Every structure is written in structure tokens, then in C-alpha cells.
Amino acid sequence: MFSKRYFILYVLFIGLSSIYAQTPLLQKEADYYTINKVPIPEGIVLEGGGLAFDESGKLAVCTRRGEIWTIANPASSNPTFVRFAQGLHEPLGLAYKDGEYYCTQRAELTRIADKNGDGKADSFRKVYGWPLVGNYHEYSYGPLILPNGNMMVTLNLGWIGRGASLSKWRGWMLEITPEGEMSPVAVGMRSPAGFGANAEGDIFYTENQGDWVGSGRMTHIEKGDFVGHPEGLKWSGEPDSPVKLTMADISDTLGYSLYSYKEKHPAVKPPSVWFPHTLMGISTSDVLLIDHDKFGPFQGQLLVGDQGHSKIMRVVQEKVDGVYQGACLPFRKGFSSGVLRLAWGPDQSLYVGQTNRGWASTGKERYALERLNFTGKIPFEIQNINIQPDGFLLTFTEPVDKTVAGDVSSYSISDFTYLYRHNYGSPVVDLEKRGIQKIEVAADGLSARLYVEGLRLGYVYEIKAEGVQNSAGKPLVHPLAYYTLNRIPAGEKMDMSEHADHANADGVNTDIVSPKRITKMPASWTDGPEESVELNAKAGMLFDKNLITVKAGSKVKLTFNNPDDMIHNLLIVKPGTANRIGQEAVALGLEGQEKGFIPDSEDVMYHTTLLTPNSNDVIYFEAPTEPGDYQYVCTFPGHAASMRGILRVE
Ligand SMILES: [Cu+2]
Structure with a gap:
């Protein structure tokens, strides 16, 4: 319009x-946020799998090589590193609570403490364990400690040329009590390397592009959700599963978005935020709430890491009709290795644990630990x-x-x-x-x-x-x-009266002369049309029908009524060309109105004229002899996305 x-x-x-x-x-991003290295002593391979601060401000880092290092005075130029623990199985998450560390190894959630106070761990207790088959891709992450003391962990799918749940609960988020009782929460995860809570305590996990995952994304997790990858549904028949979907419920339906799949299965949870692949990042990682006001004007928003792009993105979200949605924005790039873990330091700067083993990153170092500091200048x-x-x-x-x-x-x-x-x-x-x-x-x-x-x-x-x-x-x-966009709020719309194109808008060519628009029944149709179809424009840039079926080669009379308050047209185009024809119509620019927004293209088979409100047009055409799903579309700029349907020729 x-x-x-x-x-x-x-x-x-x-x-x-x-x-x-x-x-x-x-x-320059660096005018507002500076990246500062935490110097790592030679010989320590600090592939940061998890970060946790204790109450004294000492930082602990668990590494993919199975160690936990404590770092005293990490913000100083000469921090003190102590190897606190070793021999763990690729820990990819670390948390601290009441004098103890909680660490997720590949096969268990472990509680680790220094009982004799010598600065080194001497107590290792399994909180809860799960099976492994030994596939390299069976990563485990967490825990996120909830306010009630329970802990969330997530289990990566294995990889056998596709994501596969080769052992129980792979592809799930699990909730584990400090006493070691486990209850499965949600399923459909593929590579859930990052998760965290927002200011309201709602939990979000990030996913990487892969099989069944169109692009990186972040999803709000509630008990009973299925978030997209069907492999974990292998275990949905277990007595304690909160999800009733089965693998057979999910079929490969090309051309169907995860959002639209929700209509088939209400348990399907589409993401609150997509991170468009390569445009925003390529491999989402940790999620961290900006829970204070010392980091610029973004308190209450989330930060999300990206391993492959060595950067951190910013996420703003809102809840509409009980459903989360929002946007991702670039925030800070230029870290030295792949950004995996984020944690707030005692000085409220951001610590960033990094590794790029197995997945190359823009930052070329194999591992790094860096701090991101707010300069105080508002961007x-x-x-x-x-x-x-x-x-x-x-x-x-x-x-x-x-x-x-x-x-x-x-x-x-x-x-x-x-x-x-x-x-x-x-x-x-x-x-x-x-x-x-x-x-x-x-x-x-x-x-x-x-x-x-x-x-x-x-x-x-x-x-x-x-x-x-x-x-x-x-x-x-x-x-x-x-x-x-998952939800559109109800509410009063902006007054468009000054801007609406009313009937008899000037410059509208309402009588396009073209061999593709026959407005009088051909004399050769001695028995009249074989099929008569009628279509109406509908408010909201829609047609009243999404599908019209005609016989191949039949003589068709098509009446298009426009009872709407906008200008519309109708083009019948070859299968799969509606998007492009819509774009070509926009590209006509200033010529568009004169040409009725009808691109000069062989893919346009028939069309009406441009219809002002409360007018109609009748065209006659012979349906294509080749069966198929042809398309009809309104190419008035801005309409083609929603105003279209299928002309099925049988
Ligand atoms: Cu239209």
C-alpha cells in the first residue's frame, strides 16, 4: 500500500x-567494550569448558582436557593458577555453590570439593550418571543451578553422519536434585552447548545449525517441550518422559517450517530467537543474563556467545500472549579463539572462556581466556x-x-x-x-x-x-x-488514513492491455467456459481461497473481486515463481503502477488489471495442459508474501 x-x-x-x-x-566496538587477555602460564592448555567464581572472587576453569584450574586475581597482570583437579572426562560445564563445585563430565554430574583446605580437590562424588557409547559427539553440559538447588544438564546427540541418540537421554535436558534424583524435562536437542536463565528465571538453550536445525537458534524450555530434533524421542516411551511424541510423529516434510509444525503437534516449541546462519553467527554457545547495570545500557538482556565467529551477540526478548520472541543483534567480535563460556567476574566484567579444537574459529588461537570490559561510554x-x-x-x-x-x-x-x-x-x-x-x-x-x-x-x-x-x-x-515473530499482539493499529490508497488513487492503470488478459470470452468458446472460478481479495493482504483446482486444458472464466480497501491484482504464474515475480514487480519501481505491477516475464501466464477498491475484473484463459501446482499471486508491492494461492491443474 x-x-x-x-x-x-x-x-x-x-x-x-x-x-x-x-x-x-x-x-568501533572497542570504543565501548575492550577485550583484555588473562595471561595463561606456559604449559597450561586452558580450553575453557566451564567457568565459575567462588565467593572470594577466585575463578575456576574446567578444561576440555579434564582439568580444573583455579585462578586467583584473574583481573591482574599476574594471576595465580593452581591445578585444582585433573582426570575428569571432558567437562563442559562448571558451577559453584556453598563451597563446592558442580561439574558435568561426559557421563555424570559430579560434586567436587576441597575438604582439607589445601587448595586442591579431594572429594569427588557422583550426583547422577548416564550411559555413554563412546561416540565423540556425546558432549554433556551444565549444570545450571536453579534457585531451589536443583540442577539442569543437557546431553548432546552422538554423530554418525547425522545426529543420533545412541544412549539413553541423549538429546534431552534433565533436572537433577542435589540428592541425585533425575527427571527428564524436554527433548529435541541436538547440540545444546549453552543454556541459562533470564531475569524472570525462565530457561533458554541455544542450538547449532545441523540436521533438523535450519539455523542457530535459542528456545525457551518448559517441561514437556519438544524443540525440534526427533532423535531424542527414542526415549519418550520411558515411564518418566514428560513428552508423548514419538519419532514416528515427525516426518521429513520439505518446505515446512518448525513454526508451522507446531500446528500438527502442540508439544513442538519453535525458537524464541533465530540466529541467521553466517549473517549473525555460525555456532551459538553460552547464554548469560546481564544482571547488573555496570555493563552499559543493556541490563536484563541476554548475551549469547558464538564459537565459530569468536564473538558475542546480544538478545532482546519479550513475551507476547505467554510466548517468548525477540531479536539478536551484533555486540562484540574479535575474541582470540572460539567463544564457549561466559561468566561475570566480581568486578562485573565479563569473562570469556574459549576453545576452537574440532571447530575452527575466526579467532585463530587454540584457546584463550579473556575479559570484556565496559569503558563507561554509552554506545x-x-x-x-x-x-x-x-x-x-x-x-x-x-x-x-x-x-x-x-x-x-x-x-x-x-x-x-x-x-x-x-x-x-x-x-x-x-x-x-x-x-x-x-x-x-x-x-x-x-x-x-x-x-x-x-x-x-x-x-x-x-x-x-x-x-x-x-x-x-x-x-x-x-x-x-x-x-x-511468533505472536502479534492485539491492539489498536496506527491511523493510516493519511497514507491509505483509496479508490480512484491517481496513477493507477485499471485497464491494462495485454495478450495475457482476455476480458471477453473468446468466440471459439461456443459452449461457454468449462469452469468458472471466483476469487475475492480479503483484508490483511489475502485471497479468500488458497487453492483452486481446474482440469488441464480447460476453458476457465475467472472473476476477481476486490471488496478490500487496498489496491490488488492477480497474476497466474508458473510453479514456484511467485516469489521472484513478486520481487520483479517491486523492482519495476516507478513504472509499476503504470504496468499494473505485472513484470514482463514468460513465467507470468495470465493476469488481471490493477483493481482499485470495490471493483472487479473477469478474465478468460485456457488452463495449462501440463498438470502441476501453478500459483496465483498479488504483486502489488508488499502483498506477494501473503497474498497468494495454488492453482492446481489436474
Ligand atoms: Cu494485493
């Missing part, structure tokens, strides 16, 4: 974004993103220049989703560039509300704000976010 003015801005915006892409406008960032009934509200850490922040050419928005299938990863699918219909900048300059029509549930929204500047003319440090 673009006015002429918006068309001009849209074209401008396409031009500007390519200029921005070439200009080094990004401010100009997107502070938060909140869903609106009709778009997004972006909040900034500093007042913006209201003129540029109110200009649609300062932003670009696209949406897409991922396939849910057995294959390793998913391409970005169903990508659409979305128009922004209107922007309202708050009087204080601290937020901007972006109106985006036709939001799609289960999709990821790439939001770029490359043109936004603060009052000093500086751009955002990171003008990029990916928002995962």
Missing part, C-alpha cells in the same frame, strides 16, 4: 542501502525492539535525529524463514523485501515506530537501520537486528 511519495522513497532507499554497504560507517545502539500490532517499535540508547529516523529510506526490512527437515541446515526461504508504510518518531527521539504491513508469523525479520543517526550525526554502532 504505497503512495506515490513512498515509491520515490523506496527507490531512494534501494540506492542508499547500496551506498551504505560500501561506506565504513560502523563505529549508540538499538536498545530494544518490541512488536506492535502493525510493525515494530525500535528504542535507541540515545536520542536520534528525528528527520532521518522518520524517513523510510533510513531503514530496510526483509523477512524469511527456514525449512524443517532432516537435512543439515536450511537455506533462507521465502525471502521478501518488506515496505515500511509509515514511521513515527517519539517526541523524545528515543524510539521510532515502524509500520509494516502483513507481518508473517514464524518468520525472521531482518531490520536494518543504516540511515539512523543520533543528534551528533553518528550512525548506530550496529544498525542490524533479526527479530523472530
Whole structure:
């Protein structure tokens, strides 16, 4: 629903974004957060599997080589390392509580203490154990200690060319009491290397791209959830399983997103945040709440590590109708090795445990321990993103220049989703560039509300704000976010009356002359049409039918009514071409209205004219002789994503 003015801005915006892409406008992350090495003495291979501070401020690091090192004065230039324990089986998580360490080895959760006070562990007690078959990929993580003292651990799937649950509870999150009683919590995990709680105490785990996992993601875990990988369902028949789904319930349904699978099985839990593969990171790791105000203007938000990209991302979330969703944003890159573990130090700086053994990382060192310190200078960032009934509200850490922040050419928005299938990863699918219909900048300059029509549930929204500047003319440090949409709140929508295209909008060509639009029944159809079909436009950029079936080669009369308050058209296109034709229609730019948004393409078989509100068009055509799922689509800019259906030729 673009006015002429918006068309001009849209074209401008396409031009500007390519200029921005070439200009080094990004401010330096290091001006706000500095990375500082904790010097590791020669001979210690500190592949940081887990980090935990005791009450004295001493840091303990468990390593993938089976040691635990305590580090006194880790913020000093000469910290003291003591080997506290050794001989553990690749511990990948460490926690500290009441004078004892809790460490997850491959096959058990272990309680470790120094009883005689000599600085070295002398007490090792199994809290709970689980079987292993010895597959290299059977990693175990945790524990996360809950406020009630119970502990959460997660068990990685094995790998045999695909994720496989080769021993009991692989692919699960388990809750274990200090007395060693275990209850399975949730299943469907593949490589759950990171998990943590938010400010409300809700638990989130991160997943890496892989089989059945289209891209990195973070999912809110509640008892009884199935989060996507079917292998762990091998154990759902166990008497204490809270999940009733079976492996047979999950089939490889190409082209179907995890979000839409939820409609089949309510136990399916789609992620609260997708981390688009390569665009944001490639291997999500630890999750840590920013639980204090000494780390910049992001208290209450989450930090998520990325092993392969040697960086840390920031996550903002909100709960809509009881369901979490939110966005990931870049935060700080440039660590020396693969970022695996995060922990707050006593000085409220962030300690980052790193390793890249087995998985190469951007930071080339084999292992590292670094601190991230806030310089005290507030970065100009997107502070938060909140869903609106009709778009997004972006909040900034500093007042913006209201003129540029109110200009649609300062932003670009696209949406897409991922396939849910057995294959390793998913391409970005169903990508659409979305128009922004209107922007309202708050009087204080601290937020901007972006109106985006036709939001799609289960999709990821790439939001770029490359043109936004603060009052000093500086751009955002990171003008990029990916928002995962699970719910749209009810509520009053923005008044669009000034911007709506009403009937008889000028410049609309309502009588397109084209050989693909036959508006009079051909004289040769002496017995009339063989099939008559009728379609209506529906509010919300939809057709009233998603499927129409006709016989191959039949003579069809198609009536398209537009009782809606927007302008629409209808194109019948070859199978699988609706996305591209929709994009080509947008690319017509200023010519679009004159051409009825009908791209000059062989893939467009038939079409109507552009229909203003309360008008209709009747076209006659012969159905293709080749059976198949042809598509019909409205190519008015911004509509093609949702306004489409299948013309099934049998
Ligand atoms: Cu339309």
C-alpha cells in the first residue's frame, strides 16, 4: 500500500542501502567494550569448558582436557593458577555453590570439593550418571543451578553422519536434585552447548545449525517441550518422559517450517530467537543474563556467545500472549579463539572462556581466556525492539535525529524463514523485501515506530537501520537486528488514513492491455467456459481461497473481486515463481503502477488489471495442459508474501 511519495522513497532507499554497504560507517566496538587477555602460564592448555567464581572472587576453569584450574586475581597482570583437579572426562560445564563445585563430565554430574583446605580437590562424588557409547559427539553440559538447588544438564546427540541418540537421554535436558534424583524435562536437542536463565528465571538453550536445525537458534524450555530434533524421542516411551511424541510423529516434510509444525503437534516449541546462519553467527554457545547495570545500557538482556565467529551477540526478548520472541543483534567480535563460556567476574566484567579444537574459529588461537570490559561510554545502539500490532517499535540508547529516523529510506526490512527437515541446515526461504508504510518518531527521539504491513508469523525479520543517526550525526554502532515473530499482539493499529490508497488513487492503470488478459470470452468458446472460478481479495493482504483446482486444458472464466480497501491484482504464474515475480514487480519501481505491477516475464501466464477498491475484473484463459501446482499471486508491492494461492491443474 504505497503512495506515490513512498515509491520515490523506496527507490531512494534501494540506492542508499547500496551506498551504505560500501561506506565504513560502523563505529568501533572497542570504543565501548575492550577485550583484555588473562595471561595463561606456559604449559597450561586452558580450553575453557566451564567457568565459575567462588565467593572470594577466585575463578575456576574446567578444561576440555579434564582439568580444573583455579585462578586467583584473574583481573591482574599476574594471576595465580593452581591445578585444582585433573582426570575428569571432558567437562563442559562448571558451577559453584556453598563451597563446592558442580561439574558435568561426559557421563555424570559430579560434586567436587576441597575438604582439607589445601587448595586442591579431594572429594569427588557422583550426583547422577548416564550411559555413554563412546561416540565423540556425546558432549554433556551444565549444570545450571536453579534457585531451589536443583540442577539442569543437557546431553548432546552422538554423530554418525547425522545426529543420533545412541544412549539413553541423549538429546534431552534433565533436572537433577542435589540428592541425585533425575527427571527428564524436554527433548529435541541436538547440540545444546549453552543454556541459562533470564531475569524472570525462565530457561533458554541455544542450538547449532545441523540436521533438523535450519539455523542457530535459542528456545525457551518448559517441561514437556519438544524443540525440534526427533532423535531424542527414542526415549519418550520411558515411564518418566514428560513428552508423548514419538519419532514416528515427525516426518521429513520439505518446505515446512518448525513454526508451522507446531500446528500438527502442540508439544513442538519453535525458537524464541533465530540466529541467521553466517549473517549473525555460525555456532551459538553460552547464554548469560546481564544482571547488573555496570555493563552499559543493556541490563536484563541476554548475551549469547558464538564459537565459530569468536564473538558475542546480544538478545532482546519479550513475551507476547505467554510466548517468548525477540531479536539478536551484533555486540562484540574479535575474541582470540572460539567463544564457549561466559561468566561475570566480581568486578562485573565479563569473562570469556574459549576453545576452537574440532571447530575452527575466526579467532585463530587454540584457546584463550579473556575479559570484556565496559569503558563507561554509552554506545549508540538499538536498545530494544518490541512488536506492535502493525510493525515494530525500535528504542535507541540515545536520542536520534528525528528527520532521518522518520524517513523510510533510513531503514530496510526483509523477512524469511527456514525449512524443517532432516537435512543439515536450511537455506533462507521465502525471502521478501518488506515496505515500511509509515514511521513515527517519539517526541523524545528515543524510539521510532515502524509500520509494516502483513507481518508473517514464524518468520525472521531482518531490520536494518543504516540511515539512523543520533543528534551528533553518528550512525548506530550496529544498525542490524533479526527479530523472530511468533505472536502479534492485539491492539489498536496506527491511523493510516493519511497514507491509505483509496479508490480512484491517481496513477493507477485499471485497464491494462495485454495478450495475457482476455476480458471477453473468446468466440471459439461456443459452449461457454468449462469452469468458472471466483476469487475475492480479503483484508490483511489475502485471497479468500488458497487453492483452486481446474482440469488441464480447460476453458476457465475467472472473476476477481476486490471488496478490500487496498489496491490488488492477480497474476497466474508458473510453479514456484511467485516469489521472484513478486520481487520483479517491486523492482519495476516507478513504472509499476503504470504496468499494473505485472513484470514482463514468460513465467507470468495470465493476469488481471490493477483493481482499485470495490471493483472487479473477469478474465478468460485456457488452463495449462501440463498438470502441476501453478500459483496465483498479488504483486502489488508488499502483498506477494501473503497474498497468494495454488492453482492446481489436474
Ligand atoms: Cu494485493
